[in-house]
Amino acid sequence: MNNAVRWLVFTPIAAILTVILFLAMRALISKEFQPQDKGETASFEINPKVEDIKVIERETKIDRVKKVITPPPPPQIERAKADKPTEKIASIEGAVPEFESPKIDASNFKITVSDRDAQPLVRIPPIFPPRFLQGNNSGYCKVRFDVSPEGQPFNVDAYTCTSSSLKNATIKSVQKWKYNPKIVDGRGVARSGVETTIRFDLQDERGRKMPLPSGY
Numbered sequence: 001m002n003n004a005v006r007w008l009v010f011t012p013i014a015a016i017l018t019v020i021l022f023l024a025m026r027a028l029i030s031k032e033f034q035p036q037d038k039g040e041t042a043s044f045e046i047n048p049k050v051e052d053i054k055v056i057e058r059e060t061k062i063d064r065v066k067k068v069i070t071p072p073p074p075p076q077i078e079r080a081k082a083d084k085p086t087e088k089i090a091s092i093e094g095a096v097p098e099f100e101s102p103k104i105d106a107s108n109f110k111i112t113v114s115d116r117d118a119q120p121l122v123r124i125p126p127i128f129p130p131r132f133l134q135g136n137n138s139g140y141c142k143v144r145f146d147v148s149p150e151g152q153p154f155n156v157d158a159y160t161c162t163s164s165s166l167k168n169a170t171i172k173s174v175q176k177w178k179y180n181p182k183i184v185d186g187r188g189v190a191r192s193g194v195e196t197t198i199r200f201d202l203q204d205e206r207g208r209k210m211p212l213p214s215g216y
Contacts, residue, residue: 118147118191119180126173126198129165137213139163139200141170149188151179162216170198 132139139162146155158170181188202210 115185116180116183118151118182118194120177121151121180122176122178124173124176126166126169126200128200129169132163132165132200133202135163135202136210137162138202138210139166139212140216141166141198141200142195143170143174143198144193144195145174147179147181147191147194149181149190151181151188153177153179153194155192162213166200169200173198 141158142160145153158167182191
């Protein structure tokens, strides 16, 4: 119902506005167009007079070359000559006694290497576990292992660690080490029971080493 009422009310108003706009446009179009008067054309010149530019010539005066007299050479200074030695060169009395060189039998000649314990050659540092790096304490692991006759560690055991996260990193590091094997009677033999401690030191923002956890 409301839509019908609105339609009946606004339709005549819209028609009246349309007629008014149409009549206004017609009145504007019916007027004659009157062009405006053309203004005076302004004219001007840029640099009407060309001035001559004077070229300044540089006067160059060459002085006469003076004759240079070569100075005399410096005087020669006579050097003192050394006198010949009057004494004879001393002779070494005596002669080197003759001796027979020793004869070495290759079949009985042996080179022996003295006994020695296993010595480290290469020690690869361990990789810090990410979980350990987030802590506030340094740490260490005590490790025990054997060394083969070829100098390779085996049977690696990290038996004491301040943190369980350091155990695998310690074992993997020691397995990459290289040793001079133990020598007994000139031959390389296995070495058992080698012990060492691997430290995992952390630093604070000032570069100071963080302490070990309490109880270690």
